[in-house]
Amino acid sequence: MVDFFEAFRTAVRLILDLDADLVEIVLLSLRVSLTALVPAVLIGMPLGAFVAIRAFPLRRVVVVFMSALMALPPVVVGLAVYVVLSRAGPLGNLGLLFTPTAMVIAQAILIAPIIASLTRQTVADLWEEYEEQLRSLGASRLGAIPTLLWEGRYRLVTTTLAGLGRAIAEVGAVIIVGGNIAHATRVMTTAIALETSKGDLVLAMGLGLVLIALSLFINAVAFWIQDLAQRVEA
Amino acid sequence: METPARTLLPIELEDVGYAVRKARPLVGVSGVFSQGPLTVVIGPNGAGKSVLLRLCHGLLEPSSGKIRLGLETREDRIRAQAMVFQRPVLLRRSAAANVDYALKLRGVSAADRPGRVRAALEAAGLGSVASRAARVLSGGEQQRLAIARAWALRPEVLFLDEPTASLDPQAVQHIEGLVRSIHRSGTKVIMTTHDLGQAKRLADEIWFLHRGRLVECAAAEEFFRSPATSEAQTFLEGKLLL
C-alpha cells in the first residue's frame, strides 16, 4: 500500500525540484485564496464589528447564525455558486463557471462568516475595554468601528490567516465550480482529489504534505505576528 | 440683546439617583459643581463616587432626578468636558498618536494638532517618550498620558476617577502636580479618591459620599477641621465606616 516515507520523499522532491506543474498549482491556489480573502475581509470585518457593538433587534439570532455559518459545508456552497453561475442560472451570462473567479466567489462566501464571527468576538472584547473612553472622547458607536478594528489589528491578522487557511485547504466547493481544469482551475486540493482517484496515493500524499507545510507556514506567520505585537505594543 | 458665552458650569444635581437591577449605587444626591474650587469626591469604596462622576460626565443616565448643565446640545456638552479613568485606556499606538487621536475626534484641524500634541506631552513630562508605544509605558506614565490626552482637549471640566490608584508614591506626586497645574490653568477639576491624604493635599472643596448618599459637602479646610456628621468623623479618623 502507501509507503509513508516514499510519500514524504516524493513531496520533498517535488518541492526541491520546483516542479513546473506543482509551482503552477500552488501559485493558483494562493492566487485564488488570497483574492477570495479580500472581499471576505472587506465584508466580514465591518459586519462582525457592527454586530459586536451595535444593539439591534434579533442581534442574538444574527450572532448564532454567523457562528453556524462558520461551519458551512463547502460542497453546499459550491453547489449554490454552481447553480447561480451556471449558464442556466441567474448569473449565467457572466460566463464565470469553471474559471478561477468562480472559485474566488465560492471561497469568499465560505470564509466571510469565519472572519465576521472571529472579528465580532475580538471587537466585542475590545469594546468592553474601550467603550467608556471612546464615548467620553465623543466617538459614536459607528465611528468607533475603524478604531476598534485598528486596535485589534494583530488578532485580526490571525483571523485573516485562519480564513486563508480554510480557503486554501477547501476542496468541496472549488472542485464543483472550478472543474479542476488542468492549467486553468486546478489547485492543490483538487489535484489531490484527482491523484487519489487515479489511485496515485503517493503523489496525492506528496501534494498533501505540500499543503500541510503551507498551512504550517501560515500559522507560524500568524503566531509570529501575535508574538511580535505582544512584545512591541503590549 | 447679546448672548453671553455659554458654559457647562454650573452642573446642578437635583435629587439624582441611579439604580441598576436591585442595586442603588446612588440615592437622592443634590448639589452644585460650580466654577472655581478644585472639588474632590471622597468616601469609602462602594460609596458611589465613580457612578456620580459618570452621571455628571454623561456616560450614565440618572434613573431618577435631574442633572442640569449649562449647555444644551450633546455635541457642546461633549466638547466642554473630558474624563480620565482609574485604569487608563490607551490605544495601541504611540503616546503622541493617542493625544492626536483625541484631538482629531474633536475636530481639531490637522495643522493645529501637532503643536497641541507636543504641548500636552511636554506639560505632562512625556516629551521624551512621545514616539514610544503607549502600552509599553510605565503605569505612572500611562496615567499621565491619559491626563495629557484629556487636557489637550482644553475642557472646561475635567473629571478624574481615582487617577492615582495603584501607583507608586513618586508617580502619585507627579500626577498631583499635574492636576494642580490643570486646575490653575482654569479648568474645573472634579476628582474622586479614597486616599484621604490626597484629598487634603489637593481639595478646595469636599463632597463626602457614603452608601450612595451625599452626606456632607463643604470647603476642604472646614471639612477636615470639623466635620459636621458622625460618618465623616468616623471616616476621617480612619475607622471602618459600616
Next chain:
Amino acid sequence: MRWLWVVLSLWLCVAGSGEARAAEDRFITLVSTTSTDNSGLLDHLLPRFRAASGIQVRSVVVGTGQALRIARNGDADVLLVHDRASEEKFVADGFGTERFDVMYNEFILLGPKSDPAGIRGLTDAAAALAKLAGVEAVFVSRGDDSGTHKAELRLWKAASIDPVEDSGRWYRETGSGMGATLNTAAALDGYALSDRATWLTFRNPGDLTILVEGDARLRNPYGVIAVSATRHPHVKLADAQRFVAWLTGPAGQAAIAAFRLEGQVLFHPNAARPD
C-alpha cells in the same frame, strides 16, 4: 502601518500573477469522462488539436451523467462521453447539434486474484455477473450515473438480476469516480467493472486482477457532440465544431490509434469516415 503595505503589495504580487496570461487564450470547454483523462488520452490529443487549430481545449472531467447535465446547462462547448442512449436523447432534446462516433474502448471485470466466485476466464460477462450474484460476492459499483455505471446496469439487466435490491449488502455503490471505486474494491477484496484505460493507469491495484474480458457487450463506445447554440447562444459553436471535425477526421482518428499506454492500444477509432 508599514507592515500593512508590505502585506498589501505581497497580495498584489500573488493575486496578479498569471492573470494576464489566462486572459489572452482562445479556448473551448470540453466536458469529458474520467477514462479519457486518467488514461492520458486527452493529454495526448488536445495539444495536437491546439497545434493544428490554435484553439486551447479546457477539459472538465466528471462522470457521464454529470457531464451531460453540465452540457445541458450550457456550461461546456463540447461533450465527449460514453453512453449512447443518453447522448442521443441529449441531441433529440435539442441540446446538442449531432452525435458522432469517435472510438471505443473496453470494459473489463476485475476481482481478487483468489477469485472466490470462480468467474476467471468466462467469456460471457452477464453469466459472470449472475455467478457473482449467486454466491453474493462483494461487488463494488460506481453508483454515480456515469457511462460505466450505466453499462454495468445494462449487463445486470442482461443477466436478469436487479442488484440494487441488495445494495448495502454484497452490492456496494460508492457514488464516486472509477479510481475511488477501484480503491474501494481493492480494499474490500471485491469485484468491479472498470474501463481498461483507468485500470492500466491505476496505481493502487492491491490484489485486483482482470478476470473477464473480450465479450462484445463489454465494448464501450464514445461519442462527441458540439453543444447546440440554439439554446445557449454563448457557446463557441464554430470552434467546438472544428474540434469535432478534427477528432472524427483523419488527423484525430490517427492520433487516437497511435495512443499507447504501457504498450497497449486502449482506444479504437471508429468514426464513420475515418479517411
